[in-house]
Amino acid sequence: MRPALCTLRGGGVLALLALVVQLAGCALPAREEPGALRAEVVARLGPPTATVPLSSGERLLYSELPAGFAAYTLDFDASGRLVRNEQVLTQTRFENIPVGVWTAADVQRTFGPPLRVERVARFEGDIWTYRFRQNSDPRLAHVHLDPQGVVRLVMFTDELPNFDNTRD
Structure with a gap:
């Protein structure tokens, strides 16, 4: 059996290579540097x-x-210049949430919308789940x-290999 790439003909290989080059050059929030203008970002x-x-x-x-x-949170000053760029989904950031002080609005302002919102029998309220990497x-x-x-x-668990991140 031949690899899938070998079955592509002429233009198919070129299209695949063009896609790879395009994806490799994608803009990423992590690459944005302080001083960048909001409109350009x-x-x-x-x-x-x-x-x-x-x-x-x-x-x-x-x-x-x-x-x-x-x-990533990209903070801009009043003139529209980037002053801070931070990847916020980290163990340290979650550990530093002020329990009993922060509200859902604070969590969403800092981390964005959660991966999912769930309820369990032992807790009266919503549980917002975020995924992140600690080391790899x-x-x-x-x-x-x-x-x-x-x-x-705030609790932490390991993500299971078959975690369904599309469930509502």
């Missing part, structure tokens, strides 16, 4: 997952969820929000 990256007003300007959030493991290991952060929307607990 949006032109390169496309529309953000979320836009959050800040007292000093604006935050654009680019999330790779549900399939990926990263979310896929992990899940579970942010427990009480009925008033206040964070009550």
